[in-house]
Amino acid sequence: MARNNPLALGRDIAIDLGTANTLVYVRGHGVVLNEPSVVALDVADGRPVAVGNEAKRMMGRTPGHIRAVRPLKDGVIADFEVCEKMLRYFIQKVHTSRWSKPRMVICVPSGITGVEQRAVQDAAEYAGARKPVHIIEEPMAAAIGADLPVHEPSGNMIVDIGGGTTEVAVISLGGIVTAQSLRVAGDELDEAIMAFLKKEFSMAIGERTAEEIKIQMGSAWPMEEEMTADIRGRDLISGLPRTITLSTEQVREAVAEPVAAIVDVVRTTLDKTPPELAADIMHAGITLSGGGALLAGIDRRMAHETGMPINIAPDPLYAVVIGSGRALENIEAMGGLLADSAD
Numbered sequence: 001m002a003r004n005n006p007l008a009l010g011r012d013i014a015i016d017l018g019t020a021n022t023l024v025y026v027r028g029h030g031v032v033l034n035e036p037s038v039v040a041l042d043v044a045d046g047r048p049v050a051v052g053n054e055a056k057r058m059m060g061r062t063p064g065h066i067r068a069v070r071p072l073k074d075g076v077i078a079d080f081e082v083c084e085k086m087l088r089y090f091i092q093k094v095h096t097s098r099w100s101k102p103r104m105v106i107c108v109p110s111g112i113t114g115v116e117q118r119a120v121q122d123a124a125e126y127a128g129a130r131k132p133v134h135i136i137e138e139p140m141a142a143a144i145g146a147d148l149p150v151h152e153p154s155g156n157m158i159v160d161i162g163g164g165t166t167e168v169a170v171i172s173l174g175g176i177v178t179a180q181s182l183r184v185a186g187d188e189l190d191e192a193i194m195a196f197l198k199k200e201f202s203m204a205i206g207e208r209t210a211e212e213i214k215i216q217m218g219s220a221w222p223m224e225e226e227m228t229a230d231i232r233g234r235d236l237i238s239g240l241p242r243t244i245t246l247s248t249e250q251v252r253e254a255v256a257e258p259v260a261a262i263v264d265v266v267r268t269t270l271d272k273t274p275p276e277l278a279a280d281i282m283h284a285g286i287t288l289s290g291g292g293a294l295l296a297g298i299d300r301r302m303a304h305e306t307g308m309p310i311n312i313a314p315d316p317l318y319a320v321v322i323g324s325g326r327a328l329e330n331i332e333a334m335g336g337l338l339a340d341s342a343d
Helices: 053-058 080-094 114-126 138-145 186-201 207-217 248-254 256-271 275-284 298-306 316-329
Strands: 013-017 021-026 030-036 039-042 048-051 066-069 104-108 134-137 156-161 166-172 175-182 228-235 241-247 286-289 310-312
Touching: 013 080, 013 316, 021 080, 021 316, 030 053, 030 080, 030 316, 039 053, 039 080, 048 053, 048 080, 053 066, 080 114, 104 114, 104 138, 104 316, 114 134, 134 138, 134 316, 138 156, 138 166, 138 175, 138 286, 138 316, 156 256, 156 275, 166 256, 166 275, 175 256, 186 207, 186 241, 186 248, 186 256, 207 228, 207 248, 241 248, 248 256, 256 298, 286 298, 286 316, 298 310
Parallel strands: 013 104, 104 134, 156 286, 286 310
Antiparallel strands: 013 021, 021 030, 039 048, 039 066, 156 166, 166 175, 228 241
């Protein structure tokens, strides 16, 4: 995308290092890359065979000598070496020069431990970032990307439903007043669909099929027009391929548990919010961002459960990376929102 662009040389970058997708923002250019956080490795020597979109296409379809790996789980690094290789690949894809050391802002979940945060910073440094690597918490980045007035003395509530974590935070005066990080999000919805088909139909499907079912048929609230679709998978009894008809009501039943957990964490955070800020939220509403904000009816379900107005961010999938990019563009003004790594 930006590979042949000489302007990308030496430019500072912001990265939303997500469990499902990694997005890269180059200063002065906006979002230049959005690819799945997947790496296909050669089992013999650990060499990356493919990264991003190409590796995602291989998931569930690889021969014995190739393994498709997702180096992040629940918003944190599960495989350090693979994550570093993936970051290096993405950085080189947007930076044509191997010698440029860009300044970097990276997003992390708000519930991350010091050790997990250090792992993210180390991976970025090994992949070619300049020290110090700046860290921004995901809910803060999402709030900035969703155009919330984070620096004003009023309560802003953001719910960022990503691939590995759901981040809920109340922000006022440029700081997080109260926050909850739940390791239930888009991935758990996929797993719930796979488990439902296994239990109800004795049928096995892969992660990619489960994700497609969630995107096309998933919902958190009864739909005006319910649909059905034919789903192909492997029969667990006979071991042969089989097709079943699945309805949107059944998919809603499948994802009911993780959706309820996400709604509960929003209610818990509201319960911990100071009364004045809760009154502001009642007026301004709760803003949803992340891929999970695209789940049909999630806004209606949230409004029903909390009694609050619900808004969906203008570009939910890109809210976190756009917010990180804005923090990067105004790195001096945003200093208070960023944490640095030690030199």
